[in-house]
Amino acid sequence: MTGYLEGVFVLLAINIILAYGAFLPMAAGQLNLGVAGFVAMGAYIAAYLSNEYAWTPLAAALAASIATAAIAFVVAFPILRTRGIYLALATFALGQVVQATILNLNVVGGASGYPVSTFLGGGMVGAVALAVVIVVIALFHTRLGISLTAVSDDEIAADMMGLSVRWLQTVAFTLGSAVAALGGALYAHHFSFVEAQNFGIMASLYIVLYVLLGGTQTVWGPILGAAVFTLLPELLRGSASWRYVIFACLIIAVMVFRPQGVVTTGMLRRLLDVCRPRALPQGGK
Amino acid sequence: MTMASPILELEGVSKNFGGLKVIDNLSFKVMPAERVALIGPNGAGKTTAFNLITDLYRVDSGRIVLDGRDITTVPSRKRIGLGIARSFQNIRLMPHLTVLENVMIGQSAHNASALAMFQPVNLFPGNRWRVHAREALGAAGLGQYALETTGALPYGIQKRIELVRALLSEPRILLLDEPAAGLNPSETEELRQQLNETSRRGVTLIVVEHDMHFIGAFCQRVVVLNFGCKIAECSPHEAQADPLVREAYLGSDEELGQTHAA
Amino acid sequence: MFGQQVVNGLMLGSVYALVAVAFTFTIGILNFLNFSIPGIFMVTGMATWAMLKAGVALPIVVVLGLALGAALSFLVERFIFRASTHSDHYVPLVGSMAFLILFENLVLIRWGSDLQRLELPFADTSMRIAGLVIGIPQVIGLLLAVGAVWALAAIMRRTRLGRGLRTIAENPETATLLGVRVGRVVPTVFIIGGVFTALAGLLFAVNYQQVSPFMGEEVALKGISAMVIGGMGNIWGAILGGLVIGVVETAAITWFGARAVDIGVYGLLLLILFFRPTGLLGGHAGERA
Ligand SMILES: Nc1ncnc2c1ncn2[C@@H]1O[C@H](COP(=O)(O)OP(=O)(O)O)[C@@H](O)[C@H]1O
Numbered sequence: 001m002t003g004y005l006e007g008v009f010v011l012l013a014i015n016i017i018l019a020y021g022a023f024l025p026m027a028a029g030q031l032n033l034g035v036a037g038f039v040a041m042g043a044y045i046a047a048y049l050s051n052e053y054a055w056t057p058l059a060a061a062l063a064a065s066i067a068t069a070a071i072a073f074v075v076a077f078p079i080l081r082t083r084g085i086y087l088a089l090a091t092f093a094l095g096q097v098v099q100a101t102i103l104n105l106n107v108v109g110g111a112s113g114y115p116v117s118t119f120l121g122g123g124m125v126g127a128v129a130l131a132v133v134i135v136v137i138a139l140f141h142t143r144l145g146i147s148l149t150a151v152s153d154d155e156i157a158a159d160m161m162g163l164s165v166r167w168l169q170t171v172a173f174t175l176g177s178a179v180a181a182l183g184g185a186l187y188a189h190h191f192s193f194v195e196a197q198n199f200g201i202m203a204s205l206y207i208v209l210y211v212l213l214g215g216t217q218t219v220w221g222p223i224l225g226a227a228v229f230t231l232l233p234e235l236l237r238g239s240a241s242w243r244y245v246i247f248a249c250l251i252i253a254v255m256v257f258r259p260q261g262v263v264t265t266g267m268l269r270r271l272l273d274v275c276r277p278r279a280l281p282q283g284g285k
Numbered sequence: 286m287t288m289a290s291p292i293l294e295l296e297g298v299s300k301n302f303g304g305l306k307v308i309d310n311l312s313f314k315v316m317p318a319e320r321v322a323l324i325g326p327n328g329a330g331k332t333t334a335f336n337l338i339t340d341l342y343r344v345d346s347g348r349i350v351l352d353g354r355d356i357t358t359v360p361s362r363k364r365i366g367l368g369i370a371r372s373f374q375n376i377r378l379m380p381h382l383t384v385l386e387n388v389m390i391g392q393s394a395h396n397a398s399a400l401a402m403f404q405p406v407n408l409f410p411g412n413r414w415r416v417h418a419r420e421a422l423g424a425a426g427l428g429q430y431a432l433e434t435t436g437a438l439p440y441g442i443q444k445r446i447e448l449v450r451a452l453l454s455e456p457r458i459l460l461l462d463e464p465a466a467g468l469n470p471s472e473t474e475e476l477r478q479q480l481n482e483t484s485r486r487g488v489t490l491i492v493v494e495h496d497m498h499f500i501g502a503f504c505q506r507v508v509v510l511n512f513g514c515k516i517a518e519c520s521p522h523e524a525q526a527d528p529l530v531r532e533a534y535l536g537s538d539e540e541l542g543q544t545h546a547a
Numbered sequence: 548m549f550g551q552q553v554v555n556g557l558m559l560g561s562v563y564a565l566v567a568v569a570f571t572f573t574i575g576i577l578n579f580l581n582f583s584i585p586g587i588f589m590v591t592g593m594a595t596w597a598m599l600k601a602g603v604a605l606p607i608v609v610v611l612g613l614a615l616g617a618a619l620s621f622l623v624e625r626f627i628f629r630a631s632t633h634s635d636h637y638v639p640l641v642g643s644m645a646f647l648i649l650f651e652n653l654v655l656i657r658w659g660s661d662l663q664r665l666e667l668p669f670a671d672t673s674m675r676i677a678g679l680v681i682g683i684p685q686v687i688g689l690l691l692a693v694g695a696v697w698a699l700a701a702i703m704r705r706t707r708l709g710r711g712l713r714t715i716a717e718n719p720e721t722a723t724l725l726g727v728r729v730g731r732v733v734p735t736v737f738i739i740g741g742v743f744t745a746l747a748g749l750l751f752a753v754n755y756q757q758v759s760p761f762m763g764e765e766v767a768l769k770g771i772s773a774m775v776i777g778g779m780g781n782i783w784g785a786i787l788g789g790l791v792i793g794v795v796e797t798a799a800i801t802w803f804g805a806r807a808v809d810i811g812v813y814g815l816l817l818l819i820l821f822f823r824p825t826g827l828l829g830g831h832a833g834e835r836a
Pocket residue numbers: 302303307325326327328329330331332333334
């Protein structure tokens with residue numbers, strides 16, 4: 001693989017992981033505008049473990065992911081008490097606080113960034129991304145998956161059916177933060193440098209937006225969203241800013257014409273019907 | 286047992302909304318396996334009574350007793366696990382789940398633990414819970430809709446799916462809020478058969494309904510509400526003759542005794 | 548020393564206050580968190596610099612700047628808010644975030660990422676009162692902010708437009724039944740919000756004599772904290788919140804250094820959301836269960 005292609009491939013892998021980090025809470029009906037804060041936590045914790053304790057990159061990434069999950073689990077309690085606009089604001093504020101805190105932490109370089117001593121190759125990043133995709137997709141084919149959708153569709157009815165809405169939302173938020181942190185850790189070890197400036201509100205917005213672009217109704221949406229976000233600009237070339245302009249226009253167009261995202265449950269079913277010509281309505285057994 | 290004890294008992298239950306007394310000191314008892322109708326003109330508080338029994342709203346005062354146990358402070362989520370399931374007046378199925386997935390949500394009542402969340406219900410077609418839900422749909426004559434999303438299905442079908450979902454929680458008491466509303470006569474008949482079957486299995490039924498023909502044919506007893514107060518408790522036949530009940534319906538936009546000519 | 552800090556804080560606070568009014572106004576009436584506001588703030592700031600550099604006279608710059616803010620905000624209404632009346636609740640929020648990205652990157656393409664300095668002959672005129680140095684442009688800014696909110700409050704109380712807006716805030720469905728022409732009134736919410744945002748952008752550019760494509764995310768986003776502190780939907784609260792944030796920030800810079808400020812500003816936002824989500828003056832806590 002050429003260096004250029006590998007670079008694109010690694011970005012795609014990381015963006016897919018980040019997409020699932022934002023997707024998990026969204027699947028339970030919650031927008032996390034502070035997702036980049038969890039990415040930053042994962043990146044910095046993993047980098048710190050590698051630099052200071054000479055952990056291997058994968059062990060550091062895993063530990064960072066677990067540590068971030070623990071933090072997310074604790075903050076989930078006050079955060080998830082809020083809802084709607086208040087939840088959006090609280091997650092936004094949380095992300096800002098995390099970023100500002102890291103910028104003031106001199107042990108990890110503060111505002112001048114933090115070099116990472118060990119390196120993780122693109123192949124490994126891809127393998128982890130594949131594992132994340134498989135695990136999340138499998139998870140969404142369990143009772144947890146339908147329960148999360150139920151909660152996002154109708155919290156009251158879900159509660160009446162015996163589901164613990166708060167618990168499910170906490171699980172989704174915590175799992176999502178763990179996945180986001182894993183993405184951050186891989187990023188840090190592949191690019192060997194982290195800078196908290198890159199993990200602010202704009203980063204959260206990009207992640208949330210490309211997940212919504214793909215659609216949050218199915219587990220396949222985030223892959224498509226991440227792919228479009230990563231690959232489309234590469235095809236178009238031009239300066240970074242032009243890519244974002246096109247991306248923003250795309251989002252606006254999607255929100256106007258197809259607000260439920262590109263991949264919807266209805267669309268998946270139609271696709272399946274096309275692939276399986278025998279799928280005529282069958283009588284009940 | 287010489288004299289069965291009630292399975293559900295409301296004792297002096299009241300509920301206010303912004304100063305308006307919507308349920309006023311309501312008391313009634315329901316016996317195991319009984320079929321009771323809750324009737325009254327629009328706005329009488331029937332849906333609110335169901336909302337209180339299921340804790341969608343918490344009572345302001347009074348007690349709710351299930352099988353001799355005071356459940357007034359048991360949170361909504363846990364009541365279905367105690368055996369109280371319901372359907373909604375305005376259908377509340379999950380629009381982004383398939384019919385099969387919707388009814389599998391009904392299994393959550395006894396099955397929402399952390400471990401149960403890992404059941405691979407959509408990964409393997411032979412999964413025990415999935416098969417069970419499919420059978421329940423099939424038994425209700427809804428098997429062909431299993432893999433469709435609920436949104437596009439006809440109203441009557443959706444109502445019956447909601448019923449199957451409630452039944453999969455293995456309820457002891459089933460609260461049905463206007464189950465026959467919007468159904469055509471043949472759908473109503475199918476519903477009645479489904480409810481008969483449910484009742485035969487020992488499930489207690491409390492039904493809010495306007496169709497007196499349906500109630501007369503199906504229920505053993507009616508509780509009549511007006512402005513949140515119980516104004517009568519008698520047989521369906523007596524209710525139709527009761528002057529107080531007739532008066533309650535006067536001036537409301539419905540007629541008591543409206544029937545679908547069979 | 549302390550008195551001087553309060554004075555400086557109030558000047559910065561009047562910028563936050565104006566942005567907070569724009570945020571709080573759209574939330575109060577439409578229950579819509581409009582993330583394009585920081586973008587509009589930044590575009591007006593940059594446009595102010597560009598126009599002054601091109602030799603346009605200040606009064607014309609002000610008029611054109613306000614018009615630009617109103618126009619951009621109107622654009623957001625047309626593309627996002629209007630189109631998403633019947634979609635999921637997060638759609639307008641997400642669409643407005645896309646506009647923030649769009650505005651920021653268009654400015655980056657046009658003018659690059661550098662910090663730009665404004666040359667203003669009168670910028671340093673100041674007066675001394677009781678040993679405090681008070682900049683004339685900053686006093687004018689503060690007066691403008693309070694005056695604009697006062698005018699807005701008067702519009703809300705006295706005019707037909709105000710009554711219409713209040714009816715929509717109460718209940719958008721019944722507003723139509725009550726004869727409010729929602730289709731005509733809603734765009735004015737955006738135009739008013741755009742004007743307030745643009746005023747903030749102009750004020751910031753003139754007072755601090757520097758602008759950058761990142762001033763939206765760095766400065767205007769703090770208006771969100773100001774809005775929540777004052778109570779969402781409460782325009783006088785927004786002024787109070789803006790001034791509080793301005794003073795706290797100025798004090799924090801001297802005591803803890805510039806980089807610690809954001810922890811305080813956003814930490815405060817987080818704490819208020821947790822413990823007193825209706826803010827100091829109380830707002831409508833519409834969406835809290
Ligand atoms: N959440 C609520 N808030 C305020 N009023 C309510 C609420 N729910 C029900 N009500 C009022 O309570 C009364 C009874 O309503 P409901 O129980 O739905 O009547 P029914 O089902 O008998 O037609 C009505 O006047 C209704 O407006």
